[in-house]
Amino acid sequence: MIKGYARVSSKDQNLARQIKALNEAGCEKIYTDKQSGKNFERESYQQMISELESGDLVVIMSIDRLGRNYDEIMNEWRRITKEIGADVKVLDMPLLDTTVGRTGTLTDTFIADLVLQILSYVANLEREHIRERQAEGIAIAKAQGKYKGKQKKAYDRELFESTRKRCDSGEITKTEFARIMGVSRRNLYNMLAEVD
Secondary structure, eight states, X not given: OEEEEEEXXXXXXXXXXXXXXXXXXXXXXXXXXXXXSSSSOOHHHHXXXXXXXTTOEEEESSHHHHOSOHXXXXXXXXXXXXXXXXXXXXXXXXXXXXXXXXHSOHHHHHHHHHHHHHHHHHHHHHHHHHHHHHHHHHHHHHHTTOXXXXXXXXXXXXXXXXXXXXXXXXXXXXXXXXXXXXXXXHHHHHHHHHHO
């Protein structure tokens, strides 16, 4: 089965261009996330991995849509291609197509691995540059007295307490607790720490 994966970094960004390219590449099922590429703890990505089978093909628009952490990109690539036995095709980089590597020469495989390492490094470097620019912007805003920091999201305390009781009793999981509250698991843990 041909499965596509598309990702943007935030909820206000649009996936349409990636989805169009994945449809044109013949994807039968497309998984999407609107979340940072700093790690692979993304709901749709994890769903795709859990449903991936040997012989499947994963299609992505570019390597940075997979992620932005060098080591994790390399690990996930190996997990998909070696452990699961699926193939990966990166649309904007034809050298990153493991379906070619399976029938190609050792040199083809070596070149694909080399290109993957370079592009993963570049994706990671770009993430670091984004963080540096963000830190510089915050420093300037602070100096100008315009920085207010990240605003805490208001939440329904009654819903929080009743849902917490359900979680503590084992009726629901922490993941379900976070979904009910409309926050990530990380934010849920922050909320729990504040209350405690």
